[in-house]
Amino acid sequence: LSGVPVGDGSQISVEGTPVRDLAEVFRFDVTTDWILRRWPRVSTGLAQLQLQGYRVPLVTGTGEADLAGSLTYYFNARQKVQRITFCGTTGDARQLVALLTNRHQFTRRLTNSPGLFVYAVVSPAGRPQGVLKIQSAQIVKASEPYRRFDVDLIIERPS
Numbered sequence: 001l002s003g004v005p006v007g008d009g010s011q012i013s014v015e016g017t018p019v020r021d022l023a024e025v026f027r028f029d030v031t032t033d034w035i036l037r038r039w040p041r042v043s044t045g046l047a048q049l050q051l052q053g054y055r056v057p058l059v060t061g062t063g064e065a066d067l068a069g070s071l072t073y074y075f076n077a078r079q080k081v082q083r084i085t086f087c088g089t090t091g092d093a094r095q096l097v098a099l100l101t102n103r104h105q106f107t108r109r110l111t112n113s114p115g116l117f118v119y120a121v122v123s124p125a126g127r128p129q130g131v132l133k134i135q136s137a138q139i140v141k142a143s144e145p146y147r148r149f150d151v152d153l154i155i156e157r158p159s
Contacts, residue, residue, distance in 0.1 A: 018061075019061075022067070025071060026104075028158075035056065038056075064148075066091075071085070076157075083155065087152050088151050090149050091147060092149075097132070097134075100119060100153075104155060107121070117134040117135075123159050124159075129156045129158065130153070130155040131153070131154055132152070
């Protein structure tokens with residue numbers, strides 16, 4: 001991705017500040033100010049059932065375990081993150097799965113599709129709190145080892 005021009009003539013990466021650890025971005029204590037400072041380009045106006053969304057490009061690197069796609073934070077009326085979504089690709093989802101299982105208590109759910117891996121978390125009251133779907137890409141190229149899987153993630157704020 002190309003950069004965004006800055007007043008001094010230089011450019012800032014559209015991907016924003018580099019991500020050293022996935023836990024930096026998949027958390028519920030972020031603010032709109034933090035999002036606007038971290039990414040130079042933010043899509044707003046993404047309303048979803050009384051939530052206000054802020055979508056940013058997320059590219060964590062060029063390695064197989066890195067993620068590339070769109071990350072959206074949805075804020076409730078109290079300006080707290082209510083939902084986080086990510087839609088993108090990776091070559092190796094183990095790092096993301098480890099984060100979600102350890103920090104957010106996601107567990108694997110068996111499916112009838114051998115190319116689909118599903119992880120989910122349910123609240124103590126039995127309400128869905130999040131789902132991670134990892135699907136084998138339709139076409140896998142040896143020259144693009146970082147695009148082996150399509151990733152679709154939704155995490156709701158813990159109750």
